[in-house]
Amino acid sequence: MSAPACSRRWLAPIAALVLSGSLYAVAQVPQVPQAQKSAAPVVKRGEAAPPPQSVDGRYGIQVLASTVNVHAEATSGSAVLAELQQGARLEADQRRGNWYRIHLADGRSGWIDYAVGKSNPNFAVDAGTSIARGRPGSEVGVPAPPVDAHADAASAPAPEALPDDRILLQRPMGRPLEAIIPAIDPSQVPPPSPLLPRETVPVPDRWRIVDQLGIVNQRVFDPYNPNTLKGDRPVFGEDWFFNLGVISDTLFEARKLPTPIGAQSSQDPQANDQFGRGRQSTFAQNLIVSLSLLKGSTTFKPPELEFRFVPVLNYNVSKVEEVRALRIDPRSGTRRTDHFAAIQEAFVDYEYNIASEYFDFDDIRVGIQPFISDFRGFLFQDQPVGIRFFGSRESNRWQYNLAWFRRIDKDTNSGLNDIGKPLRKDDVFVANLFRQDFLVPGFTLQGTVIHNINRETAEAFLDNNGFQIRPAIFGDARPHKYNVTYLGASGDGHFGRWNTTASLYYAAGRDDRNPFSQQPADISAFYGVGEVSRDFDWIRVRGTALYASGDKNPYDGKETGFDAILENPQIAGADTSFWIRQAVPLIGGGGVALSGRNGVLASLRSSKDQGQSNFTNPGVALIGIGADFDISPRWRVIGNLNQLWFANTTVLSVLRNQGNIDRNLGTDISAAVQYRPLFTQNIVLNASAAALIAGKGLKQLYDADSGKTQYSILFNVLLTF
Amino acid sequence: MVVDTNGDILGLTRTPDAPVFGTDVAVQKARTAAFFSNVNAAAVLAALPAASYLTPPATSSIAGYVTAMRTFLGDPTALANGIAYSNRSVGNLARPFFPDGIEGTANGPLSKPFPAQWSPFNDGLQLDLIFNVLRASVGAPVPGLPPPLDPSSCTGDPRLKNGIQIFPGSFPIYRGPTLIGAVGVSGDGIDQDDMISFLGLANAGKALGTGIGNAVPAIRADTLVPQGEGTRLRYVNCPQAPFNDSTEQNVCAGL
Secondary structure, eight states: OOOOHHHHTTHHHHHHHHHHOOSSOOTTSOSOHHHHHHSOOOOOTTOOOOOOOOSSSOEEEEEOSSEEEEESSSSTTSOEEEEEETTOEEEEEEEETTEEEEEOTTSOEEEEESOTTOSSOSEEEEOOSOOOOOOTTOOOOOOOOOOOTTOOSTTOOOOOOOOTTOOOOBOTTSOBOOOOOOOOOTTSOOOOOTTSOOOOOOOSSGGGHHHHTTSOOOOTTOSSSOOTTEEEEEEETTTEEEEEEEEEEEEEEEEEOOOBOOSSOOSSSOOOSSBOOOEEEEEEEEEEEEEEEEESOGGGSOOSEEEEEEEEEEEEEEEOSSTTSSSSSGGGTTEEEEEEEEEEEEEEEEEEEEOSTTOOEEEEEEEEOOEESSSSOSSBEEOOEEEEEEEEETTTTEEEEEEEEEOOOBOTTTOOBOTTSOOOSEEEEEEEEEETTOSSTTEEEEEEEEEEEEOOOOSOEEOTTSOEEETTSSTTOOOOOEEEEEEEEEEEEEETTEEEEEEEEEEEEEESOOTTTOSOEEEEEEEEEEEEEEEETTEEEEEEEEEEOOOSOTTSSEEOOOOOSBOOOOOSSTTTOHHHHSOOBOOSSSSOBSSOTTOOSOOOOSOTTTSOOOOOSOOEEEEEEEEEEEOSSSEEEEEEEEEEEESOOHHHHHHHTOSOOOSEEEEEEEEEEEEOTTSSTTEEEEEEEEEEEEOHHHHHHSOHHHHSEEEEEEEEEEEEO | OEEETTOOEEEOOOOTTOOHHHHHHHHHHHHHHHHHTSTTHHHHHHHSOOEEETTTTEEEOSHHHHHHHHHHHTOTTTTSSOOBOOHHHHHHHTSSSSSTTOTTOOOOTTSOOTTTTOBTTBOSHHHHHHHHHHHHHTTOOOTTOOOOSOTTSSSSSGGGTTOOOOSSOEEEEEETTEEEEEEEOOSSOHHHHHHHHHHHHHHHHHHHOSSEESOOGGGBGGGOOTTSTTOOOOOOOOOSSOSTTOOOOOTTTTO
C-alpha cells in the first residue's frame, strides 16, 4: 500500500508506530491498550512470529540459520555487507520491525532480518535483562525504538504483531519466563528445520530405534540385550510381543529309604520279612518351554491380553532293589523308565479394567494356570484349570484373587498335568486379599478362604504304575468324599532387618465316611508355621517352627489331622531337607506313604498329587534352624537342621497294629552347595546331601537296617533361557 | 499241627479261642507242605484218576497238573526233585493269575484259566483232588472208578486225607537234608501263620538240638524264578513288629 511519498509522509511515522506497537504497551503511545489489542495482528502466512521488544533497545542475537546476510539497510534489497555464520553471537542495538542492527567486527553496522519469508527465524533474540513487559493496561515506561526516518515507506517493515491472546509466563513483578535457547555449539547437530530436506530415517516403531541406529545387533540367543524372542520388540503391530522361555532341569538323586519286599514275589531268595534293601536312585530330565504372546507395552504397564502355553517334556528313570516298589507288577522288575509330554499352562489373560493411573488393574485368566495359595505353598500350589479374577488397587497395595479351579489329574511318574485323563472331581474355590505394607513397609498380609469339594467316589482308580490310589488302601478302603473349608492368614516380608514368613490355617469340613469308624466324620484341624531369618553380611540365618495337628482317635467322629490340598512348602530348607523332599514310606499300614514328596505333612496319603486329602493322620511338629552362606557371587552353601515329632501317634499304632509308638520322628540334617558360573540364574548347579536320623518313633516303624538313618544325595543342573 | 511225611498227625496244639475249623485248615496246610516237598509227589499225582465233573460232563486230569508244573517251572523233574515247598510257595502257583493279583496274566499251573474256567468253586488242583469223593458223598459217584488207595481219604491218597490248602501257613520239616514232616498253622492271618510255623520250627530246632529245622535255603522254593525277573516264588513272609511290647523287626531274617 504505497502512498504518494510527499503527501503521506507525516502519516508514515505514526502509522509505523501504531502498527509496530506490540502487546507490550509502549507508554508514550497514549492509545488505549484495548485499541492495540483490537488492532488486527498481521502476520504473513508461513512467517515466524517476531520476538518481543526489548526495553532498552538492546538485543542479544545468536544465529540459528547456517548463514545470515548482513544488509547495509533494513531492507532485503540493500547491499549485502557480510555473512554471519551459524552460532555467531552478537548484540543488536536497534530494531526496526523485523530488522535488527548489528555491528560487525570491523566497526561497520548492518541489518539482519529476523525471518522475512520464512517460518523459521534466522536467529534467536534475547531481549535483554531489563525487560518490563506488562499485560495490556499496565503502565510501563518503554521508549519506543527509534524509527529510521529514511526508511522507505514502501518498504515499511511488514506489519507484525503478536497474537493478542498469547499467554505470557511471568512471575508477579518479575521477569517473564521465556524459554531461552542455550548457546549453540556449532559442532553440534543442529535442531531440525522443517524446511530443510528431511534428514530422517524411517523406524517401524519406537522399539526399533536402537536397531536403526545400527548400535545393537539382535542376537537370538542373547536374552540380556534387545531380543524379539524375549518380548523386547513387537512381533506384529505396535504392541504384540512374544516371549519365549526355555528351561532344562536335570536331576539325579541317590537315596536309601525303607523299601518293602514285593508281596507276591521278591527280588532275592531268603526275603523272609517285610523290609527289603533300601537303596534307590532316580534320574529325571524336564524341558519346559514357555510361549507367551502379549498385547501391551511391556514394562510400561500391565499387559492387556496374554496367551500363554507351556508344554513340558519329561523323561525319568528310577531304580530300586526290590520288585513291586516301582510298579505293581513285580515282573516290571527293579527299574522303571518313563516319559511324558504335559501341558502345564494354557491360558488366556484379559485385563478388562484399569482402575487407576498407577495401572491398578482387574484381570480375568481362564485356562490351565499356575496358582499358589499363600506365600510359600503350604496349602495349594498347582497348575489346575479354572477361572481366576485378580487385580490390585491403591497402587498395588491391595491385591485380590477370586477363583474357581478344577484339578487336573497327574502323570504319576513325572507329577505333571495329564490332560489325557478325565479331570478330577475336585473343585477348589479361592477368595483372598493381600495388603502390602501392613504394619510396616515391606510386610504383606494375606487373608484367605479356600473351599475344597471332593467327590471322587469311583471305585478303584489306579495310578500309572498300577497302584490303587483312590480310594486309598487305608482303613476299610471304601470310596468316600469330603468338603473342607480352609480359613487362612499369612504374612511375608520383613520388619526392619528381620525377614519373616508365617501362615495359619484352620480347616473345617465333613468327610462322608471315615475309613476307620466307617461313619461320617467332622474335620477340624489346624496348621501354623513361622520362619524368621536375618542377614549378617553374607550369611543368612533362619529359624523355623511348624505344627500340623494330628488325629488322636481315628474311631471317634472327628478327623483332627491337618492335610493340605496339594502342598509344596518352601520352608525349613525344603529343597534339601530329607523329610520334606522325600516320600517317606509307611510299609505295612496300607497302601499309603508316611509323607509325600515335597511335602512336610505326615499326611498318610496314597499319593500326594493324585490322592484324596486324608485328615486321619499323626500330624507333625518341626523346629529347625538353617543358614545360607553366600561365599562368593558364584557359590552359596546352605545348611539345615530340623527336629521332627509326630503330633499324635495313635493313627500309626492302629495302622501298624503296634502299641505306643513314640512321638520322636527324628533329626533331619542337610547341606547343599549352589554354583552359578555366570553369576546369573541362567546356569545353576546344585548338589546336596540330606539324612534323616531316626528318632525312637521312626525306629519303631522300620527295621534297623534301612530305618536307622535314611539319606539322599542329589545333583541338579538348571539351565534357563 | 505237626504231621509226618505220610500226612499222619503227630501233634496238635491250639489256643482256647481258636475256631474249630482252624484245626481242619492247619492239618490241610501241613499235609500240603509235606506232600509237595516229597520226591514222590509227581508219581502220586500222576496215578490219581481224573476229576469227573457233572454239569457239563468233563474231566480234569490230575496228571495234567504235574505236566503244567514242569512246563511252567521249566524243570522236567519238578515235584520229584525234593524242592521244599511251603504253603506260600504252593499258593503262588495255585492262583488264577501269576503273579498273583496282576490282571490279564495267565494262571498258575495249579489253577484254572480266568475268566474262562476259574471261580472260587472251581479253583484248580485243590478242587479236582477231592471232586470225585465229593460227588460220591452227595450220591453221584463217578461210574467205573478204580478203588482208591485210601477209601477214607478225600483225595483217595493217604497223604492228603482232607485235601490241600493253597494259602500260607505251613513249612516242611527237615532233619538235615531229609524231609521228615511238616508243621501247619491256622490263625490270625497268613503272615502270622507263616511266622509261627517258620520261626517256631527254627526255634524248636535250636532248642532241641536234634538237627531238625527248616529246609536249607538252597532247596527252598524261593530259589525258583519260573518266568523271568519278578516272578520268584516266595517261601515265607513274616509280619512287621510281631511281638508284643517290642519293636523288633525282620524277625525271620537269616533263618
